Amino acid sequence: MDKINFRPAQINDLPTLYEFEQGIVSAERPFDPTLKPGQINYYDIKAMIESNDTEVIIALINDEIIASAYVQIKKAKPYLKFDEYAYVGFMYVKPEHRGKGMSQKVIEQLTLWAKSRNLNELRLNVYEDNHRAVSAYEKFGLKKHMVEMRVKI
Numbered sequence: 001m002d003k004i005n006f007r008p009a010q011i012n013d014l015p016t017l018y019e020f021e022q023g024i025v026s027a028e029r030p031f032d033p034t035l036k037p038g039q040i041n042y043y044d045i046k047a048m049i050e051s052n053d054t055e056v057i058i059a060l061i062n063d064e065i066i067a068s069a070y071v072q073i074k075k076a077k078p079y080l081k082f083d084e085y086a087y088v089g090f091m092y093v094k095p096e097h098r099g100k101g102m103s104q105k106v107i108e109q110l111t112l113w114a115k116s117r118n119l120n121e122l123r124l125n126v127y128e129d130n131h132r133a134v135s136a137y138e139k140f141g142l143k144k145h146m147v148e149m150r151v152k153i
Contacts, residue, residue, distance in 0.1 A: 002061045004102075006109045009049050009056035009068065016065045017045050017056070020092040031127035043090055048072070055113045056090065059106060067093040067102050071110035073117060085121040086114035091133075103136040 009017060021043060029035055048054045048070055059067035074087045088110055093102045107122075114122060126133045128147065 004066075004105060005060045006057055006106075007060070009045075009058050011046065011049060013058060013065060014046060014049075017058075017068055017090075020065075020068050021045065021090070024090070024092050028127060028130070031129050043070075045090070048090075055110070057106065057109050057113075059093075059102065059109075061097075066097045067091075067106050069106045069110055071113050071122075073119065074123075082121060084119055085123055086110070086117075086119040088122060088124040091124075104140050107137075107140045 021041060022039065025035070025040055025042065045056065048056050051072075054070055054072040056068065056070040058065045069091045070089055072087045072089070073084050076082050076085055088107065091103060091106065093106070111122060122142070123145075124137065124142065126137060128134070128144075134144075
């Protein structure tokens with residue numbers, strides 16, 4: 001495999017990152033019938049790039065962006081043993097680079113950033129039926145913690 005480089009995302013990366021966001025939305029639509037039809041946005045990527053409490057990273061091979069994700073400092077609930085934790089999202093790997101451990105490499109980079117800010121817990125949300133994503137996260141050591149339940153009324 002070619003050498004993978006990681007760096008913080010920059011504003012000039014936005015066109016590619018917007019494409020990645022739509023890739024995430026397309027992949028998640030089968031798991032969530034409540035998503036609006038057409039183009040939707042989950043994130044304010046520009047604001048995340050500019051934020052001091054969020055690190056958007058990209059993975060590159062030969063100057064081509066092949067993956068993205070972010071880690072963000074979140075305030076914990078007052079009843080928890082810690083004040084803040086690291087929340088991960090916007091995990092996207094281009095299809096031709098999937099199945100090669102790229103998600104684990106990206107999470108490793110996010111974890112380094114979180115540890116540098118003295119955070120000791122990493123959390124994320126994933127659709128329970130998205131077995132491929134769940135499996136990738138479990139390989140890194142993440143464990144299911146809580147299940148959100150809902151019913152249309």
